[in-house]
Amino acid sequence: MRNKTWILGLALAVWGCDGGEMPGFENVDCDDFDTANCVRVEGGDSQGLLDAVNTIDSDTTIVLGEGTFDLSNQVTIRGVNDINLVGQGIDVTVLAFTSATAQINGIDVVADNFLVQDLTVLDAPKDGIRVEDSDGVTYRRIKATWSEPGLMTNGAYGIYPVRSRNVLVEESIAERSSDAGLYVGQCINVIVRNNVVRENVAGLEIENTQYADVYDNLAENNTAGIVTFDLPGNPIVGRDVRLRDNMIINNNHPNFAPGGTVALIPPGTGTFALASRRVEITGNTYMNNKTGDIAILSGAVIEEPSVWELDTASLVGDWEDLGLLEGETPGTITNFRTENVVIANNTHEPSTERPEPHGDFGVLIAFLFTDRPSASVLYDALGETFSEDATMHTNNNHICVGGNTEGDFASLNVTAQLSMPGSPILLLDSSDFGPFGCDSIMGDPIQVPTDL
Amino acid sequence: MNRLARSLCALAALLVSCESGGLDGPPNIDLEDPPERLSEMRLFTWDPGEGFVYNERVVPYELNTPLFSDYALKERAIYVPEGETIAYDAEGVFRFPVGSVIVKTFYFAPDMRQPEVDRELIETRVLIHTADGWEAWPYIWNEAQTDAILSPSGETRTLSFVDPQGEPREASYLVPQRNQCSSCHQRNVGEGGEAVLTPIGPAARHMEREYDYGDGPESQLGHLLELGMIGALPAFTPAAFDFRRIEADGVDAIPADELDFAARSYLDANCAHCHAPDGTAGVTSQLFLNHDNEDDFRLGVCKRPGSAGGGTFGRTYDIVPGDPENSILYLRVQTEEVGAMMPQLGRSLEHTAGSALLYRWIAEMEPVDCGPAMPPPGG
DSSP states (O other): OOOOOEEOOTHHHHHOSTTOOOTTOSSOOGGGOOOSEEEEEOTTOHHHHHHHHHHOOSSEEEEEOSEEEEOSSOEEEOSOOSEEEEOSSTTTEEEEOTTOOSSOOSEEEOOSSEEEEEEEEEOOSSOSEEEESOEEEEEEEEEEEOSSTTOTTSOSEEEEEESOEEEEEESOEEEOOSSEEEEEESOEEEEEESOEEESSSEEEEEESOEEEEEESOEEESSSEEEEEEOOTTOSBOOEEEEEESOEEEOOOOOOOOOSSGGGGOOSSEEEEEESOEEEEEESOEEEOOSSEEEEEEOGGGTSOGGGGEEEGGGOBSSOGGGOOOBOSSTTEEEOOOOEEEEEESOEEEOOSSOOOOOHHHHHHHHHHOSSSOOOSEEEOOTTOTTTTOGGGOOOTTOEEEEEOSSOEEEEOOHHHHHHSTTOOOEEEETTOOGGGOOOSOSSSOOOOOSOO | OOHHHHHHHHHHHHHSOOSSOSOSSSOOOOSSSOOSBGGGGOSEEEETTTEEEEOTTEEEEOOSSOOOSTTOEEEEEEEOOTTOOBBOOSSSBOBOOTTOEEEEEEEEOSBTTSTTSSOEEEEEEEEEEETTEEEEEEEEEOTTSSOEEEOTTOEEEEEEEEOTTSOEEEEEEEEOOGGGTHHHHEESOSGGGOOEEOOSSOBHHHHOSEEESSSSEEEHHHHHHHTTOBOOOOSOOOOOOOTHHHHHHOGGGSOHHHHHHHHHHHHHHHHTTTSSTTSHHHHHHOOOOSTTOOOHHHHTBTOOOSSOGGGGTTOOBSBOTTOGGGBHHHHHHHOOOTTTOSSSSSOSSOOHHHHHHHHHHHHTSOOOOOOOOOOOTTO
8 A cells, every 4th residue: 555644633643543443434444545645534524624625636535534514615626636535424424515605516526537435415505516527437325415305496416427528426316406416417438327316306317428328227206207418509419328227217296496498397207318319218117207208309399400500620529420410500510309219128107197287398298198198208200201290200310119018109290289289199009119110229339338 | 105115115124124014025936835824925015004015026906897706895916027027918818927926805894985994804815827837825814914824725704894885785705715716717728628727807908907006097007018027018908898987977877889898898707707618617508708709699699598597587598688687697697596696606795786787788789589488487
């Protein structure tokens, strides 16, 4: 082991150092990490924690003792790399921002090779744990939460890696956020597994992200369970996203988002893919999501195609093989279209409740499905050549549901619904999914990281 | 104290301790480790009677439209080492030689209508230009107001005062921790677009104005030239709107043909350190409030925010021309609600003159129908 610089509390004088267990550090201690430096901060020593993060060098572990840290400013890490921030366990080490008055996050990091593990972040005014512009990010066994469920004033995102590469989120809990509990935004190479997201507006979101494997997660009692989408204007075009083997159940929570596009999501939404391509939604268990299990939506439902133009010179990551639509402006592409999606081997247990007429989409679903549950897979059919007549659809966007042995599929033909509400929809089941009966991605198989 | 007196003082300090104290020698900047006490840098001294007294080659300056920080008064100064000069830049921040220091002291008065009476210094932020780039260090003034102490973890404190309009105010004032400096001072301008720390204020358009250095008002940039601290200046330097005109005469006194210039200068100073193509929030939100952005949509006109959350107040568009009450940009600048306020850091109070300016700016735009509005929150 390399030399360790241990900055120690007074208690050490009594308890000794190497090998000796110190009260509050029984679960995790400096010995458990192989960084050049290690700093211990005793449980509750908020000043010590802020001093530590603002003075550390690279290659440092900060071990937080058992207890609650009352913080009025965020824990900010900048200008260093190779940092571990570890506590003694979920709800054992708690960073509490309940009394904070400034508009801050809980933990706010820019650092390559950053690990946060074994702690809870409570009542962050904005985002719980935000890590930005970093390469090599691990969230493990952490919880981001707020004291009261369903409050519009709760923070926006719980677990929030953004504009980062090689991101792993596992065995963590994100709950009660007023926007998205676990939000992966604009990242490249991502694994999200074995997490629980509950009581959020959106449980788990994958946004403008490339190469993401999202599996073995539980999304329960959110407004929407697990979703993937692009937003307009972002230089990373989302691609190769796999949502597999997740439990997506009872996502009927009232929508308590204070505003923004997320406020439009109808309660009872299991999954949606919006402005997305090369997406697999496979092996998931959907139960009791009253508005619909899976929705396939064009980005044109939230913004006009012109807003989705992206200058090709500005793009980050891989996009040239995607065959994206060109924009009206020379030198641009657009990413509003949702295409090349495979939905297979999911199980569906429909809700006995009525769809929620919330937002344009919820109103449409509630209007269309009056005497039976909503279809398992809902498709807006934007971009279909013969969009006026659902029976003429030729599956221009390559949306494949042929690998499903249960559940059904509805092409809602949204364009026609706008001009003539109540226009016929195309409803198919596994006996014959018609033009949507394909069961594989066009082009190379979906590519996601096997481990990080 | 004028420059001559300061020189004499410095000279006298060689023999006996100078009356104003603390400046016994040229500035002393350790590029590796900042000192524990601000006075050890010998940039300036302060006492309630003398006010701020600067050392040689430490030059105070003001900005045309400054960043609002809960009504804090700010005393700014630049230090450039002997034999070095600042390189002028017409567009961006000037290029400073290694060893330069930019120092900004935040202070309050019990009644801000008389800002020089019973001043209390809160903090001094120090930007040091090292060989590896800019480093930021926060210092907090002690209770006796005799010195400021290096405080990397910052502080939050409650401050009560009467604002310039005579209203009693209580700010939840945040002295940023060291690592928070980058949330405003970071731009993606390094090689390959990587983030670097940079000053914000010392740019031509902000600094082109007059200042009284003891011999009556004179050009700030001209003064730096005279001292040999800046290289050649062009014949014409662009200047941002002088916000003191609004503080003196109110928003309604601005002629209609200067309104856009005033508002864009305000947005540039208060928002564009993030909301620009090379700023962090600019990339994620695609809202560009830099003064030279010419794309109305990216300025916010009929633009839906990406993820404004509580900041939308149930409204749909950043700017609805002619309708400030339905414009998210105005509402976020006007509110004092945590989670909704803009800018993200640096204010807990509404800047009433600033939000009134933006209100009038949007109200007097040619009305445009942006399209359908979204349903009310939680509806």
